[in-house]
Amino acid sequence: MEAQKVDMFIMANGKFFESFEIANIRDRMIEANDSKWAQVSSLQFKDPTTILIVSILAGNFGIDRFMIGDTGLGIGKLLTCGGLGIWTIIDWFMIQPATREKNTIKIRQHLR
Amino acid sequence: MTPARLYSILFLACLAGHVWFQYNRMATSQGAKTPEVCMFKQLTDLPCPACGTTRSVAHLHQGNLQLAWLSNPFGFLVLTIMYVTPLWIMVDRVKGSHTLWTAYQKMEAELKKASWAIPLVLLVLLNWSWNIYKGL
Numbered sequence: 001m002e003a004q005k006v007d008m009f010i011m012a013n014g015k016f017f018e019s020f021e022i023a024n025i026r027d028r029m030i031e032a033n034d035s036k037w038a039q040v041s042s043l044q045f046k047d048p049t050t051i052l053i054v055s056i057l058a059g060n061f062g063i064d065r066f067m068i069g070d071t072g073l074g075i076g077k078l079l080t081c082g083g084l085g086i087w088t089i090i091d092w093f094m095i096q097p098a099t100r101e102k103n104t105i106k107i108r109q110h111l112r
Numbered sequence: 113m114t115p116a117r118l119y120s121i122l123f124l125a126c127l128a129g130h131v132w133f134q135y136n137r138m139a140t141s142q143g144a145k146t147p148e149v150c151m152f153k154q155l156t157d158l159p160c161p162a163c164g165t166t167r168s169v170a171h172l173h174q175g176n177l178q179l180a181w182l183s184n185p186f187g188f189l190v191l192t193i194m195y196v197t198p199l200w201i202m203v204d205r206v207k208g209s210h211t212l213w214t215a216y217q218k219m220e221a222e223l224k225k226a227s228w229a230i231p232l233v234l235l236v237l238l239n240w241s242w243n244i245y246k247g248l
Contacts, residue, residue, distance in 0.1 A: 060151050060152045061152075061161065069224075070220075071223050078161060079190055081151075081163065083125070085150065
């Protein structure tokens, strides 16, 4: 893919990934076929800030984990009152990195 | 999610569950009050869908199925998970297999489908309404 297009993509979507992953994602995108551009540019990523807000407001019910696709962990939080409240608090700090990790996995799957 | 990470999380969660249950049992037998762990209840004074689960598990340990159901049906699921999961992890470790991880992945994939997700969400909402009605 064209480096300019990739850089514009990174500028627009960089917040969805961990900063240390961005260089790798950029390299992979540049190496990837142009035919993948349409697919990659239309991908929907989860916004870490939105998920954090959900985690603060409704993390006790596991809704934050459900939203990022961690269904099993979401059920665990739901059945245990947010892990007796402790998991709820831990996820206030862990949910944003977890969201970025999910976004990274998603884009990598489409760049294969 | 790698198998090792999943097994660590599940093992720690089950261990925490057993510790919490034993602490709760000891405190209750001495007539002491246990801390309120439900954030939702602390903020709104209303129970969450899982309130009453510890009591339900306690009733199940005493063989009171009806009281366990009335406290919170979640207790049945939580008790099963608390005992089956550590055993399953041990079997996988001994055999060098990842059957629990495979089953977990399949369960996640199935539950994401609308045919499972919608009825389960409705059941959770129903249980929650019942908790509020019971005044837990």
